[in-house]
Amino acid sequence: MDTSLLIMMIVIILALAFDFINGFHDTANAIATSVSTRALKPRTAILMAAVMNFLGAIMFTGVAKTIGGSVANPAALDNGLEVLTATLLAAIIWNLITWWFGIPSSSSHALIGALAGAVYVGAGPDKLNWSGFKTIIEGLVFSPIIAFVIGYIVMMVLKWIFAKRSPHTVNKGFRSMQVITAAIQSFTHGTNDAQKAMGIITFALVTAKYQDHMEVPLWVKLSAATAMALGTSIGGWKIIKTMGTKIFKIEPINGFAADLTGASVIFSATLLHLPVSTTHAITSAILGVGSAKRFSAVKWSLAGRIVIAWVITIPIVMILSGLIYIVLF
Numbered sequence: 670m671d672t673s674l675l676i677m678m679i680v681i682i683l684a685l686a687f688d689f690i691n692g693f694h695d696t697a698n699a700i701a702t703s704v705s706t707r708a709l710k711p712r713t714a715i716l717m718a719a720v721m722n723f724l725g726a727i728m729f730t731g732v733a734k735t736i737g738g739s740v741a742n743p744a745a746l747d748n749g750l751e752v753l754t755a756t757l758l759a760a761i762i763w764n765l766i767t768w769w770f771g772i773p774s775s776s777s778h779a780l781i782g783a784l785a786g787a788v789y790v791g792a793g794p795d796k797l798n799w800s801g802f803k804t805i806i807e808g809l810v811f812s813p814i815i816a817f818v819i820g821y822i823v824m825m826v827l828k829w830i831f832a833k834r835s836p837h838t839v840n841k842g843f844r845s846m847q848v849i850t851a852a853i854q855s856f857t858h859g860t861n862d863a864q865k866a867m868g869i870i871t872f873a874l875v876t877a878k879y880q881d882h883m884e885v886p887l888w889v890k891l892s893a894a895t896a897m898a899l900g901t902s903i904g905g906w907k908i909i910k911t912m913g914t915k916i917f918k919i920e921p922i923n924g925f926a927a928d929l930t931g932a933s934v935i936f937s938a939t940l941l942h943l944p945v946s947t948t949h950a951i952t953s954a955i956l957g958v959g960s961a962k963r964f965s966a967v968k969w970s971l972a973g974r975i976v977i978a979w980v981i982t983i984p985i986v987m988i989l990s991g992l993i994y995i996v997l998f
Contacts, residue, residue, distance in 0.1 A: 673719050673877055676750040680873045680965035683757035684898040690761060691776045691901020692722065694768050699855040699947075702924030702955070706840075708847035718855040719901040725859025726894030731942035732861055736868025737875070737883050738980075739801030740781065741788045749876030751998045752784075753793040755871060759783035759990035767978065775946035778982040780865050781805055786987030791994045806983075808943040812934055813953035820930040820957025827926055828961065831955045836920075843921035850928035857935040858947045859897065865944060866893040918966065930954035949979060 697870070699721075700714035743749050759781040767774035783801075788797045831839045870889045874880045919927070931951035938945040959967040 671765070672818040673750060676754060677873060677877050680750055680753045680757065680832075681870055681892075682868045683754065683761065684869045684873075685892055687757050687761050687764070687776075687869075688767070688781070688863060689900035690764050691862055692719075693864070693903040694764050694776055694900075699858050699928075699951075700851050701951075702919050702927050703847045705919050706844060706847060706921045706924045707843045708822055708921060708924065709851060714851060715902060718858075719898040720903045721852050721855035721895045722859035722863065723898035725856040725861075726867075726897055727864030727890050729860045729864060729939055730867065730890070731866035732944050733868035733871060733885050734883045735942050736780070736865050736944055737872040738868075739798060739805055740784050740812050741792070741796055741798055743811045743872045743875040743883075744881070746788070746792050746796060746858050748791055748998070750873055751994065752787045753876070755787040755791065755913070755990045755994035755997065756780070756783040757869065759786070759972070759986045761987050762989065763982065764904040765881055767982075769877065772974075772978045774978045774982050775809070775948045776862065777944050777946040777948075778809060779986050780869070781809070782983035782986040783990040784869075785983075786990040787994050790991035791998065805944060807851065807947055808938060809949065809956060812938060812943075812945040813949035816930055816934045816950045816953040817957040817960075819934065820927055820954035821961045822957075823930055824923065824958040824961035827922055840921040843925045845930065847921055847924050850925055850932065851907040852952070854928045854932040854935075855901075857932045857939065859894065860939040861935050861945060862870070862947055863893050863897045864939075866896065892915050919955070919959075923955075923962060926961075927951065927954040927958045930957065946979075 695720070699718045699727055700709065700711075703709045712788050737743065741752075746752060760776070760783040763774070763779045764776055765781075785797060785802055867885050867889050870893070871880075871885050874886070874889075874914075876885065880886070923978050931954040934950045934954070935945060935947055956967060956972055
């Protein structure tokens with residue numbers, strides 16, 4: 670078998686493996702609040718998330734084009750397949766480490782950082798599109814800030830509207846509404862996160878001269894969507910526990926506000942073709958909602974550890990992907 674074809678197959682398998690891991694790593698993003706408030710049974714929530722992730726994944730490709738072309742020009746890399754192999758291995762390793770310890774880190778940060786590090790080491794700094802890389806990083810940085818602010822505002826508005834209603838009545842109504850917001854959030858997760866593996870596979874196809882454009886083939890859409898849906902169906906219980914119970918005690922009205930905020934931020938980014946971290950968006954929305962409920966209710970020590978994981982992800986995976994490239998190639 671031709672070496673380039675073999676490496677191409679390895680890249681596709683690794684990209685789909687990343688998408689699969691992303692599915693169970695980020696399941697918590699969509700269903701943690703609805704499970705913690707008992708709006709949905711865990712298995713029901715996971716299956717719903719899997720279906721909605723799949724539907725979201727096959728309906729959009731803008732983020733895939735950004736991932737595939739903004740960090741580097743695939744047509745300009747002679748060793749693009751090797752670069753992508755190191756990228757995916759580094760991102761997968763980091764995702765598994767953070768999943769094991771129950772840390773809701775960002776799969777998006779891991780993939781973007783790993784790609785930048787592999788390109789830098791494997792092809793040279795002149796092959797890295799610094800402006801495109803900067804734009805993606807800005808989206809990843811500002812989206813959680815926006816989610817925090819919107820989550821705080823949404824919760825304050827809901828508190829004002831339902832101030833004179835009994836908590837039991839309010840929570841009973843919002844527990845039903847959470848089913849809808851959890852489904853919407855799962856859908857938006859698919860519209861953004863599944864695009865990342867699609868972008869990497871399309872990047873590989875262009876690098877290997879199998880196509881000369883960044884349009885995502887149908888088989889790539891279906892493969893990535895299926896991989897993410899299968900991963901989602903397994904569930905990431907450690908991260909669900911962290912996001913659903915350890916940040917603050919979430920009630921149905923809080924879960925509704927956080928889900929609505931996270932979904933809005935993620936889908937807005939999808940429409941702008943910007944890859945954002947669903948983990949960041951939803952965790953920040955939960956923090957914003959918790960702050961509006963009662964600032965002291967939020968376990969800021971845990972939030973601080975999560976933020977540290979966010980900050981260190983990109984530099985760590987950049988170094989890791991560079992080292993993997995050096996060792997393998």
